[in-house]
Structures are given as C-alpha cells and as structure tokens.
Amino acid sequence: MADPDILIRARRLTKTFGDFTAVDGIDFEISRGEVFGFLGPNGAGKSSTMRMIGCVSPPSGGELTILGLDPVRDGPAIRARLGVVPQEDTLDVELTVRENLLIYGRYFGLRRDVIRERTARLLDFVQLADRADDQVEPLSGGMKRRLTIARSLISEPEILLLDEPTTGLDPQARHVVWDRLYRLKQQGVTLVLTTHYMDEAEQLCDRLAVMDGGKFAAEGSPRQLIETYSTPEVLELRFALDEQEQAAEKLADVPADRLEVLADRILLYTANGDQALDAVRARGLEPVTSLVRRSTLEDVFLRLTGRRLGD
DSSP, X not given: OOOTTEEEEEEEEEEEETTEEEEEEEEEEEETTOEEEEEOSTTSSHHHHHHHHTTSSOOSEEEEEXXXXXXXXXXXXXXXXXXXXXXXXXXXXXSBHHHHHHHHHHXXXXXXXXXXXXXXXXXXXXXXXXXXXXXXXXXXXXXXXXXHHHHHTTTOOSEEEEESTTTTOOHHHHHHHHHHHHHHHHTTOEEEEEESOHHHHHHHOSEEEEEETTEEEEEEOHHHHHHHHSOSEEEXXXXXXXHHHHHHHHHTTSSOSEEEEOSSOEEEEESOHHHHHHHXXXXXXXXXXXXXXXXXXXXXXXXXXXXXXXX
C-alpha cells in the first residue's frame, strides 16, 4: 500500500526533446510538509522536472505519481491541488493588489465570500494589507513576488511549486520572502523549489538534489551534503597575480583534503583553517588576504557541477 505521506514519487523519470535528454532517469520521493529543492546549473534539468511535477509537460519515460495520481491521466485534478510560483511574475499590472487575488480565486470555482476572506488573510500574511487598493505596476520587485506567492495560495494548495522564488530581489526582500516560505512550512505546506542561491537552499530546504546533465549528482540534507562532499573549513588565500602560480606550487604539499586554484584566489579545503594558514606561512608565503570560513553548500555545488558557466 502506498504511503499517504509521500506526496510525490518518481522512478526512472525521464524527459526527452527529440535526441536531447533533459532529465535522465531520476528517482526521488517528497514527503508531506517537506521543503525539497532542486539545485543545478542552467540546463541541468531542474525546470523540466518541475514542469513534469506541475503537470504541464508529460514524462517521456519512467513513473511519476503526485498526490497518488497519474499526472498524464489526472492532470486537471492534480493542478487543482497545486500552487505555482513561476520564475517570472505573471500578475495583472492593471488591477489592484486585492483584485489580482479576487479574480484568480474565481479560476478555482471558489465562492466569492470564501475568496474575500482568503484574500484578506493572505494579504496580511505577505505583509501587503496596507497596499490592497494600490495598482500592481508601481510595486517593488519584492512586493510583486510576495503577491505572486499570496495568489498561489488562494486555493489552499497541498503542494507549492516555486521556480527561482527570489531571483532578482535585493537581500532585504529575499529575507522577507524566506520568512514567509518558512512560515508556510511551519503550517505544513509541502514546498518544492528550484534555486540558484546556495544560501537560499541552506535556509529553506530539508533535502536537496543537486542536478547536473539531467541526473542527480547528490541528494541529502544541506548538512549531509557539506559533510560528505566538503570539509569543515575552507581557507581562502589571495596573492598578487604575478605570485599566484608560484604560490600554488609551494602549497601543493600543505596538509589539506583538497587544493583548488582559481583565477583570483587559492582555496584549501581542510579540517582546521587556522592550522592550514600557519602551514602556508611556514613555507615563507604571505598572502595579500586570507580568510578562514566554514564550508557552505556552494563549495559542494561547485565541486559536484564544476565552475564552468551554464548556457
């Protein structure tokens, strides 16, 4: 018997476009109340996976069940129970903030009094109650994003899909959106998101799948991924550009799990950054700047997917 707490289950899920394989036989399960994130460079297969979950693109192969239903056969029934926050805001800028929610609620066949009550509650939730009668056009990017999230919740969905939820927002606006999403998680809403921001993934996600070339490069909690694919600390060293190559040669035997030479700095992955810095100086090297920091999800991401630029 299927576990009712597994809301999304994929087995050997595949999506092809002609000869191109965008998603290449991935397996995953997403549980009720969980925040699950897909990370990856451009072209990794994240958006194709999300479109299959959103029942707007049929799988080319494998199995996919959402809320116990088949997305090909039961697409409309599934979509009625999903909320979607697309990468680009699709608000009606000629309407007011409140009208955007009132009209969207009608698409779900909700009674007008139910829509009015939910609209008031949701505008309060996303901190836009005082802008309810304002036009959408002059709102800031962060406000529009919060309004899009409010609109996606009008049908009280069981699963909320978010594609790059804070792209283009300034740091303050991003943190406000994160706070709202965290509150939704506390209320038991299941969140599935794609993001390019590693700090966003660390803040929000219970589990992550790092995608590359249509496959999963790794899967686990942020902490598990950091412990598995990186070191407790990273020592960042910057040398004068004309000294960098020579410094890298001298650092080759410094005790460290891994050494990475970038265009502008050298990274030493180590259990103890301060000890590593002492070892650097013991070799007669004095960097222009040095920084000991904890490993982050970005270190994991770049190790798994490389530092090449996406398309």
